[in-house]
Amino acid sequence: MRTEAFSEVQAGYAVARKPTIWEVLTSEKYFKWTLLIPLLVVLAIFMLYPLLYCAYYSFHQWGMRGEAIYVGAQNYRQLLNDKAFLEALYRTLKVLVICVSCELLIGLGLALLWSREFPGENIVRGLALLPLLVAPLILSLLWNFMFEYDFGAVNLVLQALGLNKVYWWSPQRALYTICFITIWQWFPFSTFVLVAGLRSLPKDVFEAARVDGASPWYTFRRLTLPMLSPLIMIIVVLRTMWLIRLFDPLYGTTRGGVQTELLDWIVYRTAFVYFDIGYGSTMAIFSLVLTIAVCAIMFKMLMRALGGAR
Amino acid sequence: MGTLGKVFFWVVTAFVLFVIVAPLAWIYLTAFKSPNDIFTTEARKLIFFKPTMENFNRLFREFPFWDNFLNTVIISVSSTVVVMVISSLAAYSFARWNTGRGHLLFTTISTRMFPGVVAAIPFFVMYRNLGLLDTRFGLALLHIYFNTSFATFLLYGFFKEIPEELEQAAMVDGYSRVDIFRKIVLPLVRPGLAVTAVFCLVWSWNEFLFSFLFTRVAARPVTVLISSFWGSIEVQYGPMAAGAAIVILPTLVAAWFMQRYIIRGLTFGAVKG
Numbered sequence: 001m002r003t004e005a006f007s008e009v010q011a012g013y014a015v016a017r018k019p020t021i022w023e024v025l026t027s028e029k030y031f032k033w034t035l036l037i038p039l040l041v042v043l044a045i046f047m048l049y050p051l052l053y054c055a056y057y058s059f060h061q062w063g064m065r066g067e068a069i070y071v072g073a074q075n076y077r078q079l080l081n082d083k084a085f086l087e088a089l090y091r092t093l094k095v096l097v098i099c100v101s102c103e104l105l106i107g108l109g110l111a112l113l114w115s116r117e118f119p120g121e122n123i124v125r126g127l128a129l130l131p132l133l134v135a136p137l138i139l140s141l142l143w144n145f146m147f148e149y150d151f152g153a154v155n156l157v158l159q160a161l162g163l164n165k166v167y168w169w170s171p172q173r174a175l176y177t178i179c180f181i182t183i184w185q186w187f188p189f190s191t192f193v194l195v196a197g198l199r200s201l202p203k204d205v206f207e208a209a210r211v212d213g214a215s216p217w218y219t220f221r222r223l224t225l226p227m228l229s230p231l232i233m234i235i236v237v238l239r240t241m242w243l244i245r246l247f248d249p250l251y252g253t254t255r256g257g258v259q260t261e262l263l264d265w266i267v268y269r270t271a272f273v274y275f276d277i278g279y280g281s282t283m284a285i286f287s288l289v290l291t292i293a294v295c296a297i298m299f300k301m302l303m304r305a306l307g308g309a310r
Numbered sequence: 311m312g313t314l315g316k317v318f319f320w321v322v323t324a325f326v327l328f329v330i331v332a333p334l335a336w337i338y339l340t341a342f343k344s345p346n347d348i349f350t351t352e353a354r355k356l357i358f359f360k361p362t363m364e365n366f367n368r369l370f371r372e373f374p375f376w377d378n379f380l381n382t383v384i385i386s387v388s389s390t391v392v393v394m395v396i397s398s399l400a401a402y403s404f405a406r407w408n409t410g411r412g413h414l415l416f417t418t419i420s421t422r423m424f425p426g427v428v429a430a431i432p433f434f435v436m437y438r439n440l441g442l443l444d445t446r447f448g449l450a451l452l453h454i455y456f457n458t459s460f461a462t463f464l465l466y467g468f469f470k471e472i473p474e475e476l477e478q479a480a481m482v483d484g485y486s487r488v489d490i491f492r493k494i495v496l497p498l499v500r501p502g503l504a505v506t507a508v509f510c511l512v513w514s515w516n517e518f519l520f521s522f523l524f525t526r527v528a529a530r531p532v533t534v535l536i537s538s539f540w541g542s543i544e545v546q547y548g549p550m551a552a553g554a555a556i557v558i559l560p561t562l563v564a565a566w567f568m569q570r571y572i573i574r575g576l577t578f579g580a581v582k583g
Contacts, residue, residue, distance in 0.1 A: 031403075032406070033403075035399040035400060035409075036403050039397070042458050043417065043421065049432060118319075122569075124327060127327050128330055129569050130562055132576065135558065137536075139333075141539075141554065142333055142337055142554065145547055151350065151351065159353060184330075188330070193581050231581060238578075245427075251522070268430075271434075277431060284428040291424070291425060
């Protein structure tokens with residue numbers, strides 16, 4: 001009885017006095033939204049604005065000077081017939097497939113090797129993870145020098161071993177050389193994600209399989225691989241997300257030359273070298289839609305793989 | 311494991327470590343080489359040479375290395391501070407109330423999927439009109455943009471780990487929502503905040519696309535300076551290696567000390583390595 005009366009008094013008090021803005025913002029009902037205000041402001045400025053801007057200019061012809069001319073869907077028609085753009089798109093997908101599959105294979109192999117704890121593990125792990133946090137641009141400059149034809153370390157070592165020097169930056173090889181640099185930097189990532197996965201697998205299932213006389217290959221294919229699939233999914237999704245927008249390794253090496261132009265590079269070249277904002281925006285919108293589509297599908301798969309945990 | 315298995319294990323492990331460490335060590339070797347030793351065709355000189363400080367001297371004397379280095383420090387530290395404030399608030403809201411039922415969280419994370427050039431075009435035009443091109447403030451704003459989504463998602467995982475009962479108990483004790491956040495949740499999530507902040511610092515430190523497009527001279531970060539040594543006319547491998555040796559040092563140290571968290575950070579908290 002007493003508490004009820006007390007709360008009525010309180011309620012009456014609250015009605016009588018107009019709550020301050022601070023009280024409203026931190027009230028039980030609105031607090032969760034108050035916390036989000038700064039984030040929403042950032043999203044509105046940095047996501048909505050560029051999106052609307054690019055969408056608007058993708059229907060215009062504008063070179064940063066003078067008036068923008070409305071041209072309808074002409075930019076989009078041009079894009080679908082633009083050989084350079086389609087080639088860049090094809091190359092991007094090629095890099096994506098090569099890098100993701102190589103990283104997964106190397107990662108899986110090494111993860112199986114390192115799946116059990118071993119002496120000196122901390123040192124191995126510490127050294128192996130180093131490339132992940134080093135600026136990709138600096139690593140690409142480094143590899144650009146290492147793969148140099150005359151003075152590059154790789155060719156000098158090949159020569160010392162009695163082999164022929166290789167022209168790593170030829171139009172036939174350059175794209176693969178760039179793939180190599182990316183794989184070199186990122187294979188520790190998939191390796192240690194999978195190591196974490198292997199170590200968290202339930203031991204009794206494998207014990208049972210061993211007792212039943214299952215061959216190691218059978219165990220790997222029927223037990224290990226299916227149980228690792230959520231993690232493999234995570235690796236594929238995240239690497240796809242990052243690889244679609246590969247830019248730094250190109251700047252440090254070929255700068256889009258010798259048939260290595262990728263998606264982000266051609267957008268950069270159109271908008272910032274030729275200052276063709278209209279057409280550049282069209283390309284940007286296209287690559288955005290592509291990324292979102294690919295990632296939305298993968299995000300769904302990722303969520304399912306995680307068992308709806310988040 | 312038999313003896314043969316052990317030999318195989320250590321041979322492969324040693325090979326992998328060599329492949330990873332040798333190129334990094336190469337930066338430091340090159341940094342101390344004279345031009346003659348850099349442009350050599352003798353394999354022996356890859357390792358055996360007379361060390362010199364020439365490259366560092368040239369880097370400090372002829373190029374604005376420390377000015378650019380300072381730009382990098384100012385931009386990465388200031389953007390990280392702002393990002394941490396914005397994202398810790400938002401991540402707490404997402405973790406505790408599932409605000410926006412996942413859609414908002416997905417929208418947030420999808421900004422990380424945005425191709426950088428999509429934001430670059432409108433902001434380049436806008437910055438040109440506002441006079442923000444080639445200013446540290448302008449570049450820091452862009453770094454805030456691309457780090458916020460990452461930090462929010464990573465922190466979301468750390469906030470999720472705090473049991474809700476703890477907060478309910480505090481509410482019974484008469485704590486307000488603001489007090490709970492400040493006095494109970496934040497101290498508990500401190501390790502997560504530290505990890506996230508270091509990641510943001512590293513991403514901002516390493517960022518290249520925006521830095522390269524939005525700065526020229528005054529606000530130029532050090533990565534852009536180093537990239538300029540690889541020019542179309544002349545390639546200055548000496549100063550490039552010397553600069554790289556200094557610039558990657560903090561990130562190498564971070565990688566070594568954060569090794570427990572790197573996998574967690576890179577998977578946005580999904581895998582606890």
